Amino acid sequence: MNTPMAREQSLVEAFVRLADTLVDDYDVIELFHGLCADCVALLGADAAGLLLTDQRDSLQVVSASNEQAHLIELFQLQSEQGPCLDCFRTSEVVMADDLARETRWPAFSARAHDYGFAAVHALPMRLRGQTIGALNLFHREPLTLSGGDLGVGQALADVATIAILSDRNARQRELLTEQLQAALTSRVVIEQAKGVLAERGALDLDQAFLRLREHARATNQRISELAQGIVVGTYDTTMLLRRPR
Amino acid sequence: MVDRVGLGRALTAALSDDGPEAALAVCRACVTWLPMTGASITVMDGAQGQEPVCATDPGAARIDELQFSLGEGPCVEAFSSGRAVLVPDIAEPGEGRWPMFTAAAVETGARGMFVFPLRAGASRLGVLDCYRDTPGHLDDTELAGALLAADAAMWALLDRLDHRAGEAGRSPSPWYDGSALARAEVHQATGMLMAQAGTAAPTALAALRAAAFLGDRGITEIAADVVARRLRLDPDGSWHVSSNGAAASAEPPHQRGDDEREGREDP
Numbered sequence: 001m002n003t004p005m006a007r008e009q010s011l012v013e014a015f016v017r018l019a020d021t022l023v024d025d026y027d028v029i030e031l032f033h034g035l036c037a038d039c040v041a042l043l044g045a046d047a048a049g050l051l052l053t054d055q056r057d058s059l060q061v062v063s064a065s066n067e068q069a070h071l072i073e074l075f076q077l078q079s080e081q082g083p084c085l086d087c088f089r090t091s092e093v094v095m096a097d098d099l100a101r102e103t104r105w106p107a108f109s110a111r112a113h114d115y116g117f118a119a120v121h122a123l124p125m126r127l128r129g130q131t132i133g134a135l136n137l138f139h140r141e142p143l144t145l146s147g148g149d150l151g152v153g154q155a156l157a158d159v160a161t162i163a164i165l166s167d168r169n170a171r172q173r174e175l176l177t178e179q180l181q182a183a184l185t186s187r188v189v190i191e192q193a194k195g196v197l198a199e200r201g202a203l204d205l206d207q208a209f210l211r212l213r214e215h216a217r218a219t220n221q222r223i224s225e226l227a228q229g230i231v232v233g234t235y236d237t238t239m240l241l242r243r244p245r
Numbered sequence: 246m247v248d249r250v251g252l253g254r255a256l257t258a259a260l261s262d263d264g265p266e267a268a269l270a271v272c273r274a275c276v277t278w279l280p281m282t283g284a285s286i287t288v289m290d291g292a293q294g295q296e297p298v299c300a301t302d303p304g305a306a307r308i309d310e311l312q313f314s315l316g317e318g319p320c321v322e323a324f325s326s327g328r329a330v331l332v333p334d335i336a337e338p339g340e341g342r343w344p345m346f347t348a349a350a351v352e353t354g355a356r357g358m359f360v361f362p363l364r365a366g367a368s369r370l371g372v373l374d375c376y377r378d379t380p381g382h383l384d385d386t387e388l389a390g391a392l393l394a395a396d397a398a399m400w401a402l403l404d405r406l407d408h409r410a411g412e413a414g415r416s417p418s419p420w421y422d423g424s425a426l427a428r429a430e431v432h433q434a435t436g437m438l439m440a441q442a443g444t445a446a447p448t449a450l451a452a453l454r455a456a457a458f459l460g461d462r463g464i465t466e467i468a469a470d471v472v473a474r475r476l477r478l479d480p481d482g483s484w485h486v487s488s489n490g491a492a493a494s495a496e497p498p499h500q501r502g503d504d505e506r507e508g509r510e511d512p
Contacts, residue, residue: 056389056396057249060427070429174331177388182328188366188432192446195436195472205433205472231367231436231446 007042011152014038018156021163027222028164028183029190032063033213035135035160040065042156043149045137046117049073051084052125052133052164054184055177059088059133062187067206068115069138075111082108087122087134093150094122098142112138119143123154125161130176132161186224193227201241215240247386252278256397260404267401269299271373271394276301279390281375282355285309286363286398288371289324298371298402304353308376311349318346320372323360327369332358334380356380361395363402366432368446373398396426403451425464434468442478452478 014034021031032050039048047069051059059077064070076082082105083094096102097119099109112120119139125132135157137145145153165179190212197208212230216223229235255278259270272284283305286298295313300306312318319330322342332340335358336351350358355376363370373395383391425431431453438449453471457464470476477485 054392054427055385056392058424058427061429174333174382177331178328181392185327185364185366187429188426191429191432192366192436192439195433195438196440197436198433199437199440228367231439233445 010042014042014156015159018159018163022159026163027224028186029063029223029227031160031163032187035156036063036065036069038156039135039137039153043137043145043153044139046140047138049084049136049138050125050133051077051088051136052180052183053088053131055180059085060184060187062133062183068117069136072108072112072115072117072138073136076108079107079111081105083120083122084134084136087124087136088131091124091126091131093124093154095145096120097144100142116140121145121150121153123150123157125157125164127158127161127165130165132164132176132180135160189224189227189231193230196230197237197241200237211240247279247390249386249390252390252393256394260397260400267404268398269301271398271401272299272301272305274397275373275375275391275394279375279387279394280377280379281359282377283308284373284375284394286371286373286402287313287320288402289369295371304355305374305376307353308350308355308358309374311353312346315343315345315349317343318350319343319358319360320374323362323372324369327362327364329362330358330360331383333382336380354378357383359383359391361391361398363395363399365399365403365446365450366435370399370402370447399426400454403447403454406448406451425468428465428468430472431464431468434471437471438478442480442482444480449478452482456484 017034018031020026036048036050039045047065049064049069049072050062051073052062054060061070061073061077064073073084076084083096086104087094096104096109099112099118099120102109117138117140119142121137123135123137125134135153137153164183165176190209193212194205194208197203197211198205201208201211203211212227213223216226219226226235230237252274255274256271259274260267262270268286272286275281275284283300283302285300285305285308287295287309288298289295297306297309300309309320312320319332323330334340334356335347336356340347355378357377357380359375361373363373375391431450434453435446435449438444438452439446442449442452444452453464453467456476457467460467467476471478475487477487479485
């Protein structure tokens with residue numbers, strides 16, 4: 001990722017991967033996860049988190065690249081303050097280059113510091129006048145995100161938003177709801193499957209997710225379908241839980 | 246503009262009723278607090294098996310009955326696809342998805358139909374079906390209200406599975422923890438309980454709610470105890486408190502949501 005050429009190559013790959021979701025069926029869980037991973041890899045963020053509206057007047061954390069990012073996103077939701085919420089409410093980019101000097105969200109800034117974050121940037125997920133969530137980039141050092149990086153981050157968020165709301169049918173408004181709710185349900189099934197695997201394999205939940213993901217890849221299934229099979233009991237987890245190597 | 250506070254109170258009160266009354270009270274809240282003419286809840290099991298639980302009026306009951314005798318319609322679609330099906334106007338000529346059902350349903354006076362699947366993650370329980378006699382989209386606040394009602398309807402169906410929670414009417418503080426369904430640890434705990442007790446997701450989630458009710462704690466608190474391996478569910482449905490956390494586990498317990506888990510240890 002150090003040379004401009006390598007970065008350009010990675011960027012192209014990320015967008016090709018996202019564009020694939022527009023022409024093919026895709027797994028929304030992989031999309032969420034890939035988006036956070038791309039932000040870390042391509043923009044040099046130390047962590048990334050993704051929040052989507054649940055259309056009940058609240059947001060849900062649907063993906064986070066690590067545990068601290070997950071916790072700080074949850075904290076924003078519980079304390080009802082933070083850059084991500086402001087970003088969602090205003091549909092504008094919110095930048096906090098140095099949380100030590102930040103006055104807008106005192107409780108959030110203090111908690112972010114506890115988790116080791118010094119800067120946060122929040123990018124809106126929006127399409128045709130609808131804002132469906134926000135993407136957060138976390139940095140461990142104070143940082144002003146360059147215009148170029150901000151542009152790349154917003155482009156990733158835009159393409160992901162289009163993919164989530166991919167059905168180009170006339171019933172836009174209804175479909176937005178149907179697709180958003182379906183995306184949130186996919187995530188619930190993943191969490192249930194993580195719980196089943198954590199219990200059966202005496203794993204922690206992050207390990208359970210990794211196993212789930214690796215096994216989906218190794219057996220060429222979608223992670224959402226595998227999770228569904230595990231939770232409804234039609235998929236035998238013996239092989240999946242066998243210690244690798 | 247929907248009165249969210251009024252709706253929230255009505256849903257909370259609805260869930261303090263027992264069993265079928267709770268489901269009917271949720272439907273009535275939809276008619277009182279949302280711009281709906283009628284509402285019904287149906288428990289479904291595959292394409293064939295369905296059991297009407299309640300309906301606010303003969304029109305709502307008729308709309309359900311029609312779909313299940315014809316085998317098509319928004320309820321059938323919402324259940325089989327697992328997605329909400331929102332139809333601003335079934336009489337709209339362009340709305341050609343369910344020709345037989347539409348022809349018959351228009352006779353009842355229904356125009357807008359809004360159906361929400363009731364599901365505990367991977368497990369589908371049934372649908373909440375709301376209709377109104379005027380066409381039109383749900384606005385944002387109406388949609389938010391209907392989704393909250395669907396969450397409440399799901400809890401009402403789960404309470405039929407675990408009567409310990411259904412006895413909430415006798416509690417000094419009947420409650421409705423709507424936000425619990427938004428939390429990852431609630432679903433992670435559901436999965437862990439499924440593996441511990443050998444049950445399906447709805448039973449496990451119902452057990453979480455029952456434990457929360459009996460201990461007068463939040464569902465997320467109970468879930469956090471399960472995820473941290475401080476609480477286990479036996480196959481016979483009884484809870485087991487583990488004094489030293491990760492006793493049965495080779496791995497350290499996963500800590501999450503540490504803000505809301507102070508103090509009390511028993512379920």
